Amino acid sequence: MEPMLTTIGLTKNFGGLTAVNNVNFSIYPGDAQSIIGPNGAGKSTFFKLISGEIKPSRGKIMFNGKDITKLPQTKVSHRGIAVAYQITNIFPLLTVFENVRVAAQSRKTTFNFWSKAESHSEISDQALHILEEIGLIQFRHDIAANLSHGDQKRLEIGIALATKPELLLLDEPTAGLSPTETRQTIELIKNISEHLTIILVEHKMTVVMEVSDKITVLHYGSLLAQGSPEDIRNNEEVRRVYLGGVKM
Amino acid sequence: MAELQSQAAHAATTPAVMSPWDKVVNLVSRYPVAFMTLFFILFPFVVPYQALATQIIIWGLFALGYNVCLGYTGMLSFGHAAYFGVGSYTLGIVLIRLWENVWFGLACATFMGGITALVLGYLCIKRRGIYFALLTLAFAQLLYFVAFQWVNLTGGDNGLRNIPAVPLALPGFSVDIHDPLRFYFFVLFFVVLALLLLQRILQSPFGRVLEAVRENDPRARSCGYETSNVRWLAFIVSGAISGLAGGLYALYLHFVGIESLYWVTSGQILMITLLGGMGSFIGPFIGAGVFLFLEDVLSAITVNWMIFLGTVFILCVLFFPDGIWGTFVKLIGRKSALKR
Ligand SMILES: Nc1ncnc2c1ncn2[C@@H]1O[C@H](COP(=O)(O)OP(=O)(O)OP(=O)(O)O)[C@@H](O)[C@H]1O
Ligand SMILES: [Mg+2]
Numbered sequence: 252m253e254p255m256l257t258t259i260g261l262t263k264n265f266g267g268l269t270a271v272n273n274v275n276f277s278i279y280p281g282d283a284q285s286i287i288g289p290n291g292a293g294k295s296t297f298f299k300l301i302s303g304e305i306k307p308s309r310g311k312i313m314f315n316g317k318d319i320t321k322l323p324q325t326k327v328s329h330r331g332i333a334v335a336y337q338i339t340n341i342f343p344l345l346t347v348f349e350n351v352r353v354a355a356q357s358r359k360t361t362f363n364f365w366s367k368a369e370s371h372s373e374i375s376d377q378a379l380h381i382l383e384e385i386g387l388i389q390f391r392h393d394i395a396a397n398l399s400h401g402d403q404k405r406l407e408i409g410i411a412l413a414t415k416p417e418l419l420l421l422d423e424p425t426a427g428l429s430p431t432e433t434r435q436t437i438e439l440i441k442n443i444s445e446h447l448t449i450i451l452v453e454h455k456m457t458v459v460m461e462v463s464d465k466i467t468v469l470h471y472g473s474l475l476a477q478g479s480p481e482d483i484r485n486n487e488e489v490r491r492v493y494l495g496g497v498k499m
Numbered sequence: 500m501a502e503l504q505s506q507a508a509h510a511a512t513t514p515a516v517m518s519p520w521d522k523v524v525n526l527v528s529r530y531p532v533a534f535m536t537l538f539f540i541l542f543p544f545v546v547p548y549q550a551l552a553t554q555i556i557i558w559g560l561f562a563l564g565y566n567v568c569l570g571y572t573g574m575l576s577f578g579h580a581a582y583f584g585v586g587s588y589t590l591g592i593v594l595i596r597l598w599e600n601v602w603f604g605l606a607c608a609t610f611m612g613g614i615t616a617l618v619l620g621y622l623c624i625k626r627r628g629i630y631f632a633l634l635t636l637a638f639a640q641l642l643y644f645v646a647f648q649w650v651n652l653t654g655g656d657n658g659l660r661n662i663p664a665v666p667l668a669l670p671g672f673s674v675d676i677h678d679p680l681r682f683y684f685f686v687l688f689f690v691v692l693a694l695l696l697l698q699r700i701l702q703s704p705f706g707r708v709l710e711a712v713r714e715n716d717p718r719a720r721s722c723g724y725e726t727s728n729v730r731w732l733a734f735i736v737s738g739a740i741s742g743l744a745g746g747l748y749a750l751y752l753h754f755v756g757i758e759s760l761y762w763v764t765s766g767q768i769l770m771i772t773l774l775g776g777m778g779s780f781i782g783p784f785i786g787a788g789v790f791l792f793l794e795d796v797l798s799a800i801t802v803n804w805m806i807f808l809g810t811v812f813i814l815c816v817l818f819f820p821d822g823i824w825g826t827f828v829k830l831i832g833r834k835s836a837l838k839r
Binding site: 302304324325328329333334340341342343344345349352353354356357358359360361362363364365366367368371410413414 | 699
């Protein structure tokens with residue numbers, strides 16, 4: 252089987268700082284992988300490179316056998332890669348329903364001026380379906396900005412899901428969540444990973460260990476280790492630079 | 500699912516028990532265009548003189564077009580004088596030189612407003628925020644100086660004079676529209692047309708993308724929307740409506756002043772929109788009404804009326820950032836229902 256996504260020597264310099272350094276990474280269809288690493292390791296930057304939001308200084312990104320390195324962000328989105336951002340990135344004054352509906356609409360139509368937006372029932376149905384999946388259906392009429400932090404984090408995932416991705420990049424989806432909310436989000440991610448390929452960035456090791464088939468460790472932008480949760484847990488170097496202070 | 504969906508479609512929730520006041524508010528929010536049409540039909544009979552009513556709906560129409568940029572897409576343009584002025588000059592030049600037909604003149608004004616926005620928009624739209632505002636201002640001033648210099652075509656400093664008062668050609672007969680009340684209803688026809696058109700656009704999938712772009716442009720882009728194209732198109736629609744308003748204004752005055760292209764006009768339309776409240780249909784017209792009424796009253800008292808109007812504006816922005824209509828809507832606590 253071919254990998255779904257492969258990065259070859261992926262590098263990003265910000266002036267003198269190398270945020271992502273010569274990273275080779277690949278993920279197969281249906282897998283759920285995690286990327287861990289200390290703050291500033293370059294995890295979010297790695298996601299921004301894959302999603303086309305920023306362009307690499309060097310290296311190549313292959314998705315479904317095609318080179319997408321130079322593709323603009325909007326095109327990458329249409330190829331089937333979506334991001335749920337670390338810093339909540341929703342449409343604050345739209346309703347919860349409209350947040351997801353407008354994201355779902357992106358797969359169908361933009362320059363349609365004459366029909367009513369809600370008359371496109373397959374789009375609305377998809378949005379409602381996603382709202383049920385992420386557990387926000389009862390808040391669908393509320394203004395998104397009024398949701399709690401935890402609910403906004405899940406709406407963030409909902410927006411990403413609505414663009415019908417093949418590959419979903421989740422950037423710290425449980426950051427700042429209570430234990431109960433974290434539990435809900437873990438269940439959500441497990442559900443999603445049944446039908447989608449996922450790359451997860453997380454600091455909470457419980458989440459990482461429970462969800463991922465394979466873990467990649469980044470340190471100062473470089474790949475430090477890669478392997479099964481078991482391997483990573485027992486890796487001396489990883490323990491030294493990262494896991495030392497973290498409960499496993 | 501079907502039940503959920505019909506609920507979602509009618510996001511305006513209806514309380515179980517409604518007072519008569521609530522019923523009125525509910526009706527107005529459901530059918531803003533019908534309500535406004537009704538109101539505007541009565542409007543010329545309640546203002547001090549009919550010409551004021553005409554001015555108010557023309558500037559209201561201009562503000563409505565401006566609002567497509569500011570209120571619905573979140574683009575602060577400081578150069579909308581360009582599209583209004585181009586509309587005015589186009590109508591004047593067409594009527595004087597090409598064809599004495601009002602319909603054709605207004606169609607050309609709308610078209611040229613849109614084309615100007617298409618060209619200038621292309622050059623401005625990649626920038627955001629203050630850079631966008633400054634670019635739009637710079638291009639509008641450029642047009643002002645072109646009109647100033649091109650005396651043969653525009654009359655330069657003296658303005659474009661003697662726009663003929665041609666009757667309105669209708670199939671089979673023609674009507675003299677230069678009686679104030681008839682002209683008012685002629686303008687109202689275009690206002691209602693623009694309102695209907697905009698309502699349709701704003702409720703369409705494209706209208707929803709506009710709102711998404713206003714709320715969070717980077718996120719809209721990450722959802723796969725080419726947001727600069729979306730903003731460009733909104734800018735063109737806005738320019739076309741502004742051009743139509745400019746054409747109507749020239750028809751009303753039989754004259755185009757060079758100041759129609761001046762930055763003061765751009766500032767005025769921004770003021771009117773903020774005063775009334777952005778992001779609604781009614782706000783721009785309320786803004787135009789308050790602005791022109793105050794101008795009318797204050798300028799009769801003092802030559803320094805701009806100082807007073809400026810003060811009112813500053814107080815309004817400081818204490819009622821949602822504008823008159825926005826504040827009113829918030830007060831009755833139905834912001835989401837009345838938004839459109
Ligand atoms: N646009 C930018 N310009 C300059 N430096 C940047 C930029 N974006 C990120 N960086 C730097 O690149 C490094 C990697 O940042 P990144 O956000 O990818 O880290 P991260 O692994 O996601 O960290 P965290 O766990 O805190 O989210 C950091 O040192 C950051 O300061
Ligand atoms: Mg990060």
